[in-house]
Amino acid sequence: MNLYGAVDLSALASPRPPATGAGSPGGVPAQPGAGVPGEIVVRVTEATFGETVQRSTQVPVLVDLFSARSGASGQLSPVLENLAREYGGRFQLAQVDVDANPQIAAAFQVQSVPTVVAVIGGQPIPLFQGAYPEEQIRQVLDEVLRIAAQNGVTGVMVPTGEPQDEEPAEPPLPPLHAEALEAIERGDLDAAEDAYTRALKENPGDGEARAALLQVQLIRRVDSDDPEEVLAAAAGAAPGDVTAQLAAADVEAATGRFADAFARLVAVVRATAGDDREQARLRLLELFEIAGPTHPDVAPARRALASALY
Structure with a gap:
């Protein structure tokens, strides 16, 4: 998935930013969100699209x-409808008839149909065109949900008329974790890093803090960094150019493209030796930890x- 070059939806709607505290900025995953009243599958028109962007x-x-x-x-739409219901409202499926809208x-700069795009926090992410196989669509959906969680967009659609389960009380965060998240909220990454470092000194086995x-x-x-410039520089550099390739892998990981980041760093490991190889190996292990052990790309990359x- 490519987060760069996304289309501009400002002509249709100007989405509100997520409410304060709705999530953790900067890529730290949020806890599952509350129910959002509305249908899981909706038909959207130009008149109602602004509401859809707001809902994102x-x-x-x-x-x-x-x-x-x-x-x-005709082949793809029923598959997406079934998956939307199977995922229990963790995303809303917005169907747009391009001929009527x-x-x-x-x-969205649609060049062929069907085209599928995710909208997260008002920002579009182009996904795929054509009738994708269901198993590949599931992988795409899982990645969309992971990126949404990293950006604090974690609500669940609750069809109108259905009772909403009462949210279970969340256990309080450990003090240093809470301190770090407060620092992230105000944009103080130095303070956040210091708090998580102290949390690890207190408990070296704290995997969440790590x-x-x-x-x-x-x-x-x-x-x-400018992501496009970093990726362009890496494309023109040799696989053994550790500085350029590590910077590009960071950009890819930060935008959710872990498979690309992993493949890039494995190529660096193959092309280098000594300290350069060890630097690439250690960065790859760090990205494995960030992605998490259940991420589908981690095991193949290992x-x-x-x-x-x-």
């Missing part, structure tokens, strides 16, 4: 841009790293 600040929205004239649309199609510390350090590394090393 609470729950991820998957936009299915289809045409009744397209056979592939050309302004929406133009905003992963969060690595995330904060990743954010700091990419914060002042096997590729082992092959590159031995």
Whole structure:
């Protein structure tokens, strides 16, 4: 998925930013959110699309841009509907007939149908075109939900008329974790890093503090860089150019493209030796921790790293 070059939806709606405290900025995953009243699958028009963009600040929205004239649309739309219900409202499926709503199609720069785009916090993420296999769509959905959680968009659609379960009380955060999250909220990454570091000194086995510390350090590394320039520089550099390739891997990881970051660093390991190889290996292990052990790209990348090393 590519977060760069996303289309501008400002002509259709100006979404509100997420409410303060709705999530943890800077890539630190938020806790599951509350129920959001509304249907899991909705038909959207140019008149109602602004509401859909606003809703994307609470729950991820998957936009299915289809045409009744397209056979592939007829194959894909029912699959997306079934998946939306199977996922229990963790995203809303917004169906847009491009023939009846050309302004929406133009905003998304639709070149063929079906086209599927995610909208998270008002920001569009192009996903795929054509009738994708269901198993690949599931992988895409899981990645969309992970990125949404990192940006604090964790609501769940609750169809109108259905009772909403009372939210269970969340256990309080450990003091240093709370201190770190407050620092992130106000944009003080130095203070956040210090708090997580102290948490690890108190409890070296605190895996959540370790992963969060690595995330904060990743954010700091990419914060002042232009992502497109970093990726372009890496594309023109040799696989053994550790500085350029590590910077590009950071950009890819920070934007959720862990598979690309992992593959890039494995290539660096293969192309280098000594200290350069060790630097790439350690960065790759850090990104494994940030992605988490259940991320589908981690296990294959670990096997590729082992092959590159031995």
